[in-house]
Amino acid sequence: MPDADEIDVTIRSNDVAVIGMCGRFPGAPDVDAFWSRLRAGDELLTTYTDDELLAAGVPERVLRDPRYVRRAAILPDAFDFDPEFFGYTRREAKLIDPQQRIMLEVAWELLDTIGYSGGAGDQAVGVFAGAAMNTYLTNVVARSCDLLTYDGIELMVANDKDYLTTRISYKLGLKGPSVAVQTACSTSLVAVHVAAQSLIAGECDIALAGGVSVIANAYPGYVYREGMMFSPDGRCRPFDADADGTTFGDGVGLVALKRLAEAIEDGDRILAVLKGSAVNNDGSDKIGYTAPSVEGQRAVIGEAHAVAGVDSDTITYVEAHGTATALGDPIEFAALSEAFVAGGAQPGQCALGSVKANVGHLAAAAGITGFIKTVLALRHREIPGHPTFTRPNPEIELAASPFHINALPMAWQPGPTPRRAAVSSFAIGGTNVHVVLEEAPPLPARPTPDAGPRLLAVSAKSDRALRELAGRLADALARPDAPDLADADYTLRAGRRGFAYRRAVVADDHATAVAGLRAIAAGAAAAPTAKAAPAVSFLFGEVPAEDFRVLAERVPAVADIAQRSGDSAQSPSAARVTAGLALATLWAESGARPDAVGGAGAGEVLAACFSGVLDETEALALLSWRAGLLGGPPEVRPRVPRVPILSAVVGGELPQARALDPLHWTRDVWEGDRLAEAFGDRTADGATVVVIGTPAEPLPGDFGPDGGSESSPVARLLHDAARLWTAGVPVDWSDWSGQEPQRVPLPAHPLYRSRLRLDEPDQAPPAAPVGPPRGEELKRLLAKLWTEVLRTEVDRYDQSIFDINDDSVLAVRLARRIGTELGVPLPTIDLLKNPTIDRLAAHLARVG
Secondary structure, eight states, X not given: OOOGGGSOOOOOTTOEEEEEEEEEBTTBXXXXXXXXXHHTTOOOOEEOOHHHHHHTTOOHHHHHOTTEEOEEBOOTTTTEEOTTTTTOOHHHHHHSOHHHHHHHHHHHHHHHHHTOTTOOTTOOEEEEEEEOOOHHIIIIIOOOOOTTSHHHHHHHHHHOGGGHHHHHHHHXXXXXXXXXXXXXGGHHHHHHHHHHHHHHTTSOSEEEEEEEEOOOOSSSSXXXXXXXXXXXXXXXXXXXXXXXXXXXXXXXXXXXXXXXXHHHHHTOOOOEEEEEEEEEEOTTOSSSTTSOOHHHHHHHHHHHHHHHTOOGGGOOEEEOOOOOOTTHHHHHHHHHHHHHHHTTOOTTOEEEEOTHHHHOBOGGGHHHHHHHHHHHHHHHTEEOOOTTOSSBOTTSOOTTXXXXXXXXXEEOOOOSSOOEEEEEEOOXXXXXXXXXXXXXXXXXXXXXXXXXXXXXXXXXXXXXXXXHHHHHHHHHHXXXXXXXXXXXXXXXXXSSOOOSEEEEEEESSHHHHHHHHHHHHHSOOOOOOOSSOOOEEEEEOBOOHHHHHHHHHHOHHHHHHHHTTOOTTSOHHHHHHHHHHHHHHHHHHTTOOOSEEEESTHHHHHHHHHHTSSOHHHHHHHHHHHTTOSSSOOOOOOOOOSSOEEETTTXXXXXXXXXXXXXXXXXXXXXXXXXXXXXXXXXXXXXXXXXXXXXXXXXXXXXXXXXXXTSOHHHHHHHHHHHHHHHTOOOOOTTTTOSOOOOOOOOOOOOOOEEOOTTSOOSSOOOOOSSOOOHHHHHHHHHHHHHHHHTSOOOOTTOOHHHHOOOHHHHHHHHHHHHHHHTSOOOHHHHHHSOSHHHHHHHHHHHO
């Protein structure tokens, strides 16, 4: 039989690509570790010792109870969070449901990894997800909630499921649909279905879909009672003769989806294809509200296959819901068998499994966990073994069915169609969902990116994170399967946010890149860039003809700009004008827009041309005359400059009257010898300089040819870009190559998480003030509180709260926070009447 690589695949309009996955599971902190443990056939629940249980607070009476099950599927760091990274105070973070905190972190990690955390351009990103019951609110926060009070509203926004997805959209700046999906156990797979429908309808261009479950119980494990759906020994055995119940636990999973045709066009990594899905409800035709229904499940399976346009006999793996309950497994197996037989499936053709055998039932995250497992299986062309299976449940007829259950991992053999799988998720209440997945299509080989230097830009929110991220990137690029440097360059610049702490590496190959990144990881501490980007000045000099030829040949963006000026080969003077203006235009169009331009002699003429004082014909005539190619000085008609000109003649900004004087350009400009003085005031104020070519004289400061005069023109150009970007200039070189680089998975920005529970003391409690602060001490405290609550650095005492943030809820929160810190009530109206720190401090001093 042919392998998928030999199959002609037709892309349908409703095919949806899976372009990224992120998750945390019991015993597996990420997707890679999850796959390794699935392949090993591990059960990922933790079995606790007596000492561990006593330390966890299990009462003696519970510990002695023979029915107490000492196993749990937990995330050991479920209550950890990095509030600073997401702009929360520790107090705010402690109030938020850990399910929402974890989902926010995972959403960030997913977008950062796949190269869309820096924004998706004009692509709208939607979020579709759900959470399990919020036991943190009931068991930890444990307070009443009056929605007619500030405290009640704050508690609601921090804990209600309604705010799960919109919190992500707000914090990450995502503008597509943001929809909380809640259908009990089938929540996260229904979220995938809804996300796919939103993509197909054109409501968004990228969709995040998934779910989360965190159980905030007092201690791990549970006391088994007969008649419960829970397993008496804490093991989940779907479809097995010894199946006697399920066990619930923690987990989170999120996938990124995109229309397949656009994912291919954009060069995204495609992990699998969602061919179709369907969702329905059992209605009332069953024995009870919590019971499953053969008819409902069979209908949703058949509908999903029809939507996907596939026959059941082409599906060779099913990831089942598989709760291992006495009622659930036989009903699910019957529905699967009937639907697959009706679709033409043959006996034993399809493997059957359930990830609940590994991790238990992850509630609202159960469906996405099975989905992620199945995508991994398709990608690795291997079906993991079913760890708890020994012999089939006597209530199911496995032998004559279309299914078989493999206890050990097995290679996923090719067939006449691409490898296909299906995933089911069913829920108490009867909402059923079934999806069909297919392995990623074979794509044409990409042209090999041109050799040459690449610029790897690394930024983070702190020096510590910058170093760690640089080290992680070095490790990723040192691996045998490392991405091409051109793709890594593109992903880091076009696909990620630019944070305040920045470093960059220009490298010709992986070894140089790895060495440079490791030097960052081990090097001197980085200082943050200024909040406002520095001003940029262009210093025009002479661009050597050979350098420009190399740049035009190796950097297509340079050649494209040069072509706008026509043929530069007519004369050396024309080539000089073209080269200088082309490079200046490249910088300006790439985000380094100048606040001033200048030069000396010919450089000042080129600056005048770029500024609009002279046109190209006039500039060329002046340079030709100066080179002795014309008999007399040309006639020029200067215009008002669009950008200030820094003149080596006057040693500063050229006055407009002089810029409009033709004699300045035909006589005076050639006598200028005050270039350093002309640029001195601006560089002293923090402006950075882009040197275009070789100036008549060097400027003091670090503005020379970066990368060394012996490096290639392309390397020097990239070093200049690195210097500008590191200083905070929003220069973007990602389109310079003229090729089609791709986003590739790269390590995400580190998160520094600490345990945050409202019922536990803070790991780093603030020092208690000694007596009420006064004067400058009070103002410093107020500035600190304003910064924390308003989430904006407040370093001026005369700045009004209305100029910082006009959110009335934040104003109420700030007033309450100040009152709590100072031990005196501060009505919100008093804050609004005294909207600056100076005035508020004076008011507080008066009221004592």
